[in-house]
Structure formats: structure tokens, C-alpha cells
Amino acid sequence: MSSRRARRKPGVVQILSMSPEETQRIGSELAQSLTVPSVVLLRGALGTGKTTLARGIARGLGIDDPGRVISPSFTLVNLYHGVCPIYHVDLYRLEGERDLGTIGLDDFLGTEGVTIIEWSEKMDVQPEKAMEVELEDAGGDLRVLRIKFPNGGKVSCSRSTARSRKRR
Ligand SMILES: Nc1ncnc2c1ncn2[C@@H]1O[C@H](COP(=O)(O)OP(=O)(O)OP(=O)(O)O)[C@@H](O)[C@H]1O
Numbered sequence: 001m002s003s004r005r006a007r008r009k010p011g012v013v014q015i016l017s018m019s020p021e022e023t024q025r026i027g028s029e030l031a032q033s034l035t036v037p038s039v040v041l042l043r044g045a046l047g048t049g050k051t052t053l054a055r056g057i058a059r060g061l062g063i064d065d066p067g068r069v070i071s072p073s074f075t076l077v078n079l080y081h082g083v084c085p086i087y088h089v090d091l092y093r094l095e096g097e098r099d100l101g102t103i104g105l106d107d108f109l110g111t112e113g114v115t116i117i118e119w120s121e122k123m124d125v126q127p128e129k130a131m132e133v134e135l136e137d138a139g140g141d142l143r144v145l146r147i148k149f150p151n152g153g154k155v156s157c158s159r160s161t162a163r164s165r166k167r168r
Pocket residue numbers: 017018019020021022023044045046047048049050051052053071092118140141142143
């Protein structure tokens with residue numbers, strides 16, 4: 001990954017991004033470390049780049065035109081078919097736990113595919129064993145990404161696992 005990468009505390013990797021394109025690239029690279037099923041929690045203020053990162057992850061999981069990955073603000077969840085199912089969830093407009101139930105999150109979370117959740121801080125209970133990414137706007141186009149890998153940073157497998165799962 002980028003040379004601007006530095007490990008601050010165990011299991012947390014900090015990466016600087018200077019552009020939306022770079023954030024997408026980081027997302028694609030992160031996708032390579034995801035197993036199926038996986039959950040990615042994206043946290044950060046409005047406009048910090050969560051959807052941009054989600055596009056990159058989707059590209060890394062086989063979506064050739066990540067521009068069609070748009071924030072599912074009204075439906076709360078969009079489904080894409082890459083090398084595995086990709087559930088893109090945005091909880092910004094979540095009104096409460098009752099709403100959360102209507103998404104059917106429990107039906108797919110941790111059971112199949114890769115689930116990417118923007119505004120995951122709105123969930124009362126955070127999914128376990130998730131990759132967590134906190135994004136911060138550091139001024140201009142600079143973004144700080146703090147990534148906590150599940151298993152304390154151990155990168156356990158790659159896209160090939162997602163592929164082999166799909167074939168089953
Ligand atoms: N380094 C960067 N990485 C990502 N986005 C950047 C960067 N620099 C500038 N931007 C701009 O910041 C905005 C990020 O938008 P994006 O929709 O990805 O944010 P978001 O966190 O999903 O917002 P929201 O909370 O509204 O869902 C875009 O307009 C993008 O062009």
C-alpha cells in the first residue's frame with residue numbers, strides 16, 4: 001500500500017489520501033484483504049469520503065464501473081454483484097433501531113458477501129470481527145484514514161477466497 005502508511009497502535013493503520021482517486025485505490029487494495037463473509041464499518045463526518053472508499057472496495061471486488069455505486073440514502077441498502085454479493089448500507093437517515101430492522105441487516109450481515117456500512121456509529125451494537133475505517137477531513141483534499149483490521153491486522157486472505165466462495 002502507500003508509503004504514507006504508518007502504524008500508530010496495534011491493529012490500526014493510518015493512511016493519508018490526497019485525492020478521491022487515491023481513496024478509491026486504497027479501497028480496492030483493502031478489498032484484497034477481505035474474506036467472505038466480511039463487514040466493513042465506515043465512520044466519519046459528512047463528505048469525508050466514505051462512499052468514495054466504498055466505490056474502491058466495490059471495484060476491488062469486481063465491480064468494473066464503481067461510478068454506479070451510489071449512496072443508498074433512501075433505500076438504506078443497495079446490492080451489487082461482484083465476485084461476491086456486496087451490500088452497501090448507509091445509515092445516515094436511520095431513525096432508530098426499528099428502521100434498522102426493516103433493512104433486514106441480520107439476514108445478510110456476517111452470513112454472505114461483503115457488507116459495507118456507512119455511518120455505522122448509528123448502530124447500537126457494532127458487528128464483531130469487522131474491518132473498521134475512520135475517515136477524517138484534514139483540509140482540502142487531504143483525508144486521514146485509520147483502519148482497524150479484524151484479527152489485529154492479520155491479512156488473512158484475498159479476492160481468490162471471495163471467488164472460490166462464489167463458485168460454491
Ligand atoms: N482524498 C479524498 N478522498 C475522498 N474524497 C475526497 C478527497 N478529496 C476530496 N474529496 C471529495 O470529498 C467528497 C467525498 O464524498 P463522499 O460522498 O465519498 O463522502 P461521504 O463520507 O460518503 O459523505 P456522506 O456522509 O454524505 O455520505 C467528494 O466530493 C470528493 O470529491
